[in-house]
Amino acid sequence: MLGISHLLISGIATSLFLETSESSVILTGAIAGLLPDIDTSMSPAGRMFPWIAGILEAKQSHRGISHSLFASVIVGSICYLGAFFEHWFLPYASAITIGFTFGWFADTFTQGGVQMFWPSQVYCICPGNRKYRLKTGSNGEYILLAILIGIALTVFGIESKGGMFNEFNRLIAAPSGVVSLYNEQGNSHKIITTIKGTYSSDRSKVDGKFLLLRQIKDGFIVYSHGSVYKASNEPDAQIVIESITADVGELAVTTIDSLYLSDEPIGEALSKYSRPGVLVFVSGRLKSDDQVIIPHDSHELETIKVSNDSYILEFAPLEKVLNAIGEEFGAGELEIRSVISTSSKTEKSDIDI
């Protein structure tokens, strides 16, 4: 099999199994795919390590010990031992092991096969009829090469967009995919959802991007342009979901603080959380003697409710709280959820929410 075929097969396998688009890791895996051919001094690996090639050539047949599960175990053990002492090496250790294994495994589809179960001398092949096995440099291999290039471009593209499952979630646009991505990346990134559906209030169409704030039973609390919505298939939701997909947004951390007010000005207590570039949402109950009437847009989640003697806040944007009840006095405990962008980029976020 040609060297470039080995590079592509091992590179694809590394990217798929490690779910990575990191070029250095993929390249490491791809190059490791050339290592099994160290048993011949004519190969690139054999020319790089002539002393190893010399020893193997003198004792073993081509595609013998270096093309076996035994060799994979040895290479894997050495790599992971290295990773045990140097943790940064772990993805590279995995890449080398995967790339190496797929490097020799690809040769089972060639005319000669490989001694997969070395020290057993049998050569493993697939398929049985030699007519349908690959011959190095044959037309069949060039056709395979073209297919591999196509697969490689697709796989690297998918991995750079967050992985196969993420791409698949995007394809089926189901809430389970959003939950999965939120669980994986929600602690370090903004999760941007793309929701198609209808507003439950007037049945007008919804098609836009929303910041995911929290997963709730059968749905999500999402935010866009100063408004908070409950998106689900439940009757009390503001947005009825037809399809929902998620993407990983800019780097961000979510902090949750508790604030206790003992009959003091609400605005004064909350103003310290107001910082540029930070989205702050307030939840909790505040007792207040005099309540003001707060207008409510039926398209949105009622983030500030007025009950008999208190305000009930649910994911209320800080700015809205300050404007609506900032002048009031209140007593109670609040939960302050701050979404802080940690991206070093100074430019505007790629998604305008």
Add this chain to the structure above:
Amino acid sequence: MINQDAEPPVTADVPDEFIIYRQDDLLYAKSALLRRGSICLWGDEGCGKTVLAEALVDNLRGEGYLVAFSEPASPKQMLMAIAEQFGLSTQTLEGKRLTMEALKSSLSDFMFHNHTVLIIDDAHLCKLDFRHWLKKCRTRGGCHLVLFATHPPLSDIFITMPRSRLAPLPGRAIRPIMAYEAKLRGIQLTNGDLARLQASAGGNPALAIRAIEEEYLGVEQQAADHKQFVVITPLLMMVGTLLVVLRFIGLGTSDRNLYIVGGIGSSVFIGMSRLVYALPKEGRRIK
């Protein structure tokens, strides 16, 4: 970085003389004969049966055994060759050639009264009536047989005889055979060349010699013809069934992604497996 200044490849070590690498099998056959038994040594085509048979004949004759060796031919030719090697007359007093029945009778009487060893190469190619005669001789006693055969049938004499397989030769035996054959043809091969050519031999000395001949003649290396292949298609299909398992895990855990990915993957694998199994089987003719 590729080492451009690497030393030139080391030329392989070449044995000075022809060596029999099946010493264990040779001793095994001899020990069977010493115990007054018979044995069938079988293996693949080209596994070295004839070389071993000839070595056994030389060895036994050197030790004073009364040995006859025959290769497949017509039954009468074989009987005459055996009779001549035992020093029996193949003609009547009138100078006519003995009939087959007379030869059989003369030989079986001789073998019954003398401690003889009969070595037959490629016994699977011998005619059925000759094999039946061998069986009768063996049953009658006196004659000890060593039959060499390629995958003999499980019938007549083969089913009644103890048998031992001539396993493929290990790499350490194949390599000097190749080096020796290369030396005979006056070509100098490196260890790298031998490692490459050895892969097409698969423990079969005849194929190892053929690989050297192909190299000597400069013809394109043919695909390996040895029998040391294992088709791993079922193993790959078994790995494919893991996708079916994933589908059910997805179903059980309500993981829609896993369910769909497993479902699609298993469908692709089932399709692929049907395709692979539908491929025509490899024929036994050179095409």
